[in-house]
Amino acid sequence: MSRLTEIKKSDPKKGEKKTQDDIVYEHIFDAILEQRLPPGTKLNEESLGEIFGVSRTIIRRALSRLGYEQVVVLRPNRGAVVASPTIDEARQIVFARRVVEKAVTELVCDNAETAQIEQLKQLVRDEQACFDRGDLGAGIRLSGEFHLYLAEMAKNPPLLSFQRSLVSLCSLIIAQFEKGESKSHCSYDEHFELIDAIAQRDKSKAVALMMHHLDHIEHKLSLDDEAADNDLKAIFSNVLGRKSS
Amino acid sequence: MSRLTEIKKSDPKKGEKKTQDDIVYEHIFDAILEQRLPPGTKLNEESLGEIFGVSRTIIRRALSRLGYEQVVVLRPNRGAVVASPTIDEARQIVFARRVVEKAVTELVCDNAETAQIEQLKQLVRDEQACFDRGDLGAGIRLSGEFHLYLAEMAKNPPLLSFQRSLVSLCSLIIAQFEKGESKSHCSYDEHFELIDAIAQRDKSKAVALMMHHLDHIEHKLSLDDEAADNDLKAIFSNVLGRKSS
DNA sequence: GTTGATTTTTATGTATACAATCCTATTATG
DNA sequence: CATAATAGGATTGTATACATAAAAATCAAC
Numbered sequence: 001m002s003r004l005t006e007i008k009k010s011d012p013k014k015g016e017k018k019t020q021d022d023i024v025y026e027h028i029f030d031a032i033l034e035q036r037l038p039p040g041t042k043l044n045e046e047s048l049g050e051i052f053g054v055s056r057t058i059i060r061r062a063l064s065r066l067g068y069e070q071v072v073v074l075r076p077n078r079g080a081v082v083a084s085p086t087i088d089e090a091r092q093i094v095f096a097r098r099v100v101e102k103a104v105t106e107l108v109c110d111n112a113e114t115a116q117i118e119q120l121k122q123l124v125r126d127e128q129a130c131f132d133r134g135d136l137g138a139g140i141r142l143s144g145e146f147h148l149y150l151a152e153m154a155k156n157p158p159l160l161s162f163q164r165s166l167v168s169l170c171s172l173i174i175a176q177f178e179k180g181e182s183k184s185h186c187s188y189d190e191h192f193e194l195i196d197a198i199a200q201r202d203k204s205k206a207v208a209l210m211m212h213h214l215d216h217i218e219h220k221l222s223l224d225d226e227a228a229d230n231d232l233k234a235i236f237s238n239v240l241g242r243k244s245s
Numbered sequence: 246m247s248r249l250t251e252i253k254k255s256d257p258k259k260g261e262k263k264t265q266d267d268i269v270y271e272h273i274f275d276a277i278l279e280q281r282l283p284p285g286t287k288l289n290e291e292s293l294g295e296i297f298g299v300s301r302t303i304i305r306r307a308l309s310r311l312g313y314e315q316v317v318v319l320r321p322n323r324g325a326v327v328a329s330p331t332i333d334e335a336r337q338i339v340f341a342r343r344v345v346e347k348a349v350t351e352l353v354c355d356n357a358e359t360a361q362i363e364q365l366k367q368l369v370r371d372e373q374a375c376f377d378r379g380d381l382g383a384g385i386r387l388s389g390e391f392h393l394y395l396a397e398m399a400k401n402p403p404l405l406s407f408q409r410s411l412v413s414l415c416s417l418i419i420a421q422f423e424k425g426e427s428k429s430h431c432s433y434d435e436h437f438e439l440i441d442a443i444a445q446r447d448k449s450k451a452v453a454l455m456m457h458h459l460d461h462i463e464h465k466l467s468l469d470d471e472a473a474d475n476d477l478k479a480i481f482s483n484v485l486g487r488k489s490s
Numbered sequence: 491g492t493t494g495a496t497t498t499t500t501a502t503g504t505a506t507a508c509a510a511t512c513c514t515a516t517t518a519t520g
Numbered sequence: 521c522a523t524a525a526t527a528g529g530a531t532t533g534t535a536t537a538c539a540t541a542a543a544a545a546t547c548a549a550c
């Protein structure tokens with residue numbers, strides 16, 4: 001059996017409680033975020049098994065988890081592929097996040113402990129460092145973790161679980177539509193502002209900032225939408241030309 | 246191999262696309278709702294496999310799905326048990342539902358088609374019939390399906406997926422705290438009112454009704470909370486008496 | 491040369507066998 | 521008699537083998 005990566009003994013860090021499928025799950029998820037597995041990529045169970053040195057059983061578990069979060073699409077009898085959400089689906093996901101983030105923000109303003117707020121700041125500093133040194137994948141992931149930690153602070157496990165799924169999807173979307181050009185992904189500025197509002201327990205300001213934050217994501221989608229639209233028009237311009245002539 | 250229930254050939258109805266783990270999933274879930282599997286019950290993989298005439302592989306998939314929805318608790322190396330949410334957890338679940346149902350109700354008021362509204366009415370009529378003939382389990386399930394169908398009408402897949410999980414959990418909670426006595430579970434009246442408000446596209450009225458609807462569930466929890474508190478006090482009254490004397 | 495049917499191959503779905511872990515009952519010891 | 525240690529049994533975790541369905545490739549016919 002060929003094993004490109006032994007995972008049983010790797011990552012002997014602090015956590016140590018991570019089970020094998022967790023590790024596989026995270027590796028695949030990271031690869032998707034960092035675009036090493038672009039949308040639409042077929043995820044072959046046996047290949048993945050060889051890569052991680054585990055049986056298909058483990059791979060299958062990881063894939064169903066990713067499927068449940070809708071980061072990959074599971075097609076019965078036809079295997080799993082990396083999800084490639086359309087602009088419309090992306091908008092629906094952002095809408096769902098608006099709903100959750102509003103509730104989370106309000107809860108956090110009520111319940112946040114000062115120690116947690118410090119933790120938040122550190123997270124954003126790490127995020128900033130990633131973007132500054134050009135590590136986009138890690139940056140997007142940390143940006144997601146910021147929002148996840150907020151949901152944790154809200155002390156509502158069901159909302160947290162939903163947020164986890166939404167953040168995963170949003171990260172996928174950002175990675176998909178962040179086509180190099182728009183490097184204006186300085187979300188960490190807005191994260192710092194948000195933390196200040198929370199520290200001041202200014203609920204309405206915090207919510208407004210959060211909505212504004214999501215506006216930015218959605219705005220980027222709109223830009224890409226137009227771009228895609230233009231591309232399509234360019235591609236079929238000859239057809240259109242013929243038809244109208 | 247002993248098979249108490251052959252599922253390969255059963256249910257040859259309309260759907261037909263249901264895979265084996267779906268069927269197992271639904272059977273277990275229904276059993277939980279109908280309290281045939283009370284909270285805390287250990288779910289032995291091999292036993293379930295024999296009952297449904299499938300291997301542990303299928304049972305495991307069904308259990309992880311139930312685990313993801315938090316209807317059962319998966320304890321590593323120690324198997325699955327039916328979830329037994331505390332009153333506090335129940336309140337958090339209801340809170341999450343408030344968040345989702347508000348958004349869903351608003352979306353539905355905007356997007357509902359008349360044919361769907363008819364479908365809704367039929368669902369509630371079925372629900373009413375179940376409660377009238379004393380089939381509590383089926384009633385709770387149909388009540389849940391009403392809310393699920395609403396989420397479907399909202400045309401937002403992520404919200405729908407979250408709603409599915411929340412409705413499952415709420416059904417479990419209702420089943421758990423619906424201790425025979427409070428048969429005042431005539432939720433279908435409120436469902437009919439809600440449909441009217443939606444048909445009239447009266448967003449604020451519909452949302453108010455929905456919140457009111459959830460108030461009822463939460464109120465029932467509070468009652469049970471006090472009851473449990475009283476029970477405990479009754480149980481340990483002698484101890485308290487001795488201490489204070 | 492293209493289309494359509496048939497075979498071959500590959501990948502997924504399911505069952506089962508083995509390994510690791512946890513629970514329990516028995517025994518030993520203070 | 522209570523507690524701790526250990527051995528046995530039972531249950532979950534993982535790997536693998538087999539069954540089934542989809543995809544690919546080959547060949548036939550037009």
